[in-house]
Structure formats: C-alpha cells, structure tokens
Amino acid sequence: MPRAIWSGSISFGLVNVPVKLATAVSSKDVRFNQLHAPDNARIQQKRWCPEEEVEVPFDEIVKGYEIAPGQYVVIDPDELASLDPKATHTIDIEEFVDLDEIDPIFFEHPYYVVPEPRAGKAYALLVEAMSRTNKVAIARLVLRTKQYLAALRPKDGALVLNTLLYADEVRPIEGIEEVDSTQVTDKELRMAEQLVESLAAKFEPEKYRDEYRDKVMEMIEAKAAGQEIVSQPSVSEAPTVVDLMAALEASLAASKDAKKGEKAEKAKEAEKAKATKTA
Numbered sequence: 001m002p003r004a005i006w007s008g009s010i011s012f013g014l015v016n017v018p019v020k021l022a023t024a025v026s027s028k029d030v031r032f033n034q035l036h037a038p039d040n041a042r043i044q045q046k047r048w049c050p051e052e053e054v055e056v057p058f059d060e061i062v063k064g065y066e067i068a069p070g071q072y073v074v075i076d077p078d079e080l081a082s083l084d085p086k087a088t089h090t091i092d093i094e095e096f097v098d099l100d101e102i103d104p105i106f107f108e109h110p111y112y113v114v115p116e117p118r119a120g121k122a123y124a125l126l127v128e129a130m131s132r133t134n135k136v137a138i139a140r141l142v143l144r145t146k147q148y149l150a151a152l153r154p155k156d157g158a159l160v161l162n163t164l165l166y167a168d169e170v171r172p173i174e175g176i177e178e179v180d181s182t183q184v185t186d187k188e189l190r191m192a193e194q195l196v197e198s199l200a201a202k203f204e205p206e207k208y209r210d211e212y213r214d215k216v217m218e219m220i221e222a223k224a225a226g227q228e229i230v231s232q233p234s235v236s237e238a239p240t241v242v243d244l245m246a247a248l249e250a251s252l253a254a255s256k257d258a259k260k261g262e263k264a265e266k267a268k269e270a271e272k273a274k275a276t277k278t279a
Helices: 077-081 117-133 186-198 211-224 244-278
Strands: 006-012 015-023 063-068 071-075 090-098 107-115 135-143 146-155 158-164
Touching (some): 006 135, 015 117, 071 077, 090 146, 107 117, 117 135, 117 146, 135 158
Parallel strands (some): 006 090
Antiparallel strands (some): 015 107, 063 071, 090 135, 107 158, 146 158
C-alpha cells in the first residue's frame, strides 16, 4: 500500500471512524532538466532583482500580491499563518448527496481512505450504508494547512475521497462564446445517434495508454543505449468536415466494417482454438 500522507478520523454526528489517507494516483509525466548545451551542466535558477541587478538572498524575499500593474501588497508570513485553518485531523461530513448530483468537473485529486486497525467494523458499516443508499458524503478536511471541500464515496468495498473544486473555481459554460445553439435536423440527429451506438462499449481504462509518453521513454532509452534516432514522418492533418451528413454516413459505415472485422477475427480465433483442442 502507498505510504499514508494523513491520519485522523471520519466524523459525522457522534460517530468517529479512525482512518488514514493514501494518494490514489501516481503521475507519469516525463520531466526534463535544463542543461547547458556545451558542457551538459545542470542550469541553476537564481533569484534576481532587475532593479539593483543583483542576486537576492532568500532572507530578503517577501510575498506580494499584485493589485495593479507594478503595485503590490506585501504580506508577512506570520499574517498568513494567523489565517491558516485549524488542523483538526478530522474529515467532517456535512451532508450526504446522490452521486449523480455532482458534476465530474468538480472532482480534483483522489485519495484512498483506509481504516485504522481497530476501526474495521465502523468503516465497513459506513461503506455498506453509503453503497445501499447510493449516497456520497460532502465533507471538509485540512491537508497541509489548507482546507479542502471533499466528496467521500464508496468504491469496491472501500472509501475514496476526492478533493473538490469550489463553485467559483469552475468557469460557467455560458462564458464560452464558441458554444451556441445551432439547430440540427432530425435526420442528422438519427445518424449521429446511430454512430454513437455503433461505437458504444464498456469502459476499460487499461485499454488506453499515453502513446506520446511511451514514445518519449522509448526514445530516451534508445539514446541512453547509444542508438541513432531517426525522425518519423509528420502526420497530415485531418481534413475539414464540409458535408456533415456524408461524414456521418462514412463514419457509420467504417464503424460497422470495423465491428464485422472484429467479429470475423474472433470467430477465426475460436475455430482455431476448437481445432487445437480437438487435435
């Protein structure tokens, strides 16, 4: 299990369930360092004052909030510390809501919620009650001096906590000028629905990989092994859709052909397996 990053308890009413949090995701981004090309020395970032043209020591750095171009309000660290939320070490449940009432756009970072050794029964009871009622707990907790809004939900017999964005952090769709209410015909809609249905499948996340990251890592490993890297030809851009109906019909036909090919391939594999078994 990943190392716990927080320990405390889930609190609702007079009930307290001792738990700990472990991060549920591991970032796989490929990170590069900046190097000096002639000697491959690692580049160092320095704090520089353009006014005096000198490097600034850390003890002369202060925090400033820009209120107008070139105008700042300086904030003392002690002033910020006085506003830090009290670290209560509790996940305080405020209410229970239906899961489908939470738009996925609000979900931020996921954590696994694991019971402490002697809290197994209370933990299991909470998981089962939330599963049967299809409810999600809306709670508040403090992580690293910051207070978060969070959703606590059951998953596969355990609890997952997702930190949530606040409402004023989510931009309303009405603010996006490009989104309008263009009218579509019934025929276009039927074709689009058929295309969607033809591509419908069960979500299996393990089927998908970050192909760009895989290629970058392959290139890094090849260069580290001393292999010569050959540039790949550029891929031409997809043509602009001019005739919507023609594009829908062509997409639908291609989807049907692909599914026929998959069925034929599966039938061939089944026949091959049957023949092998008989032999």
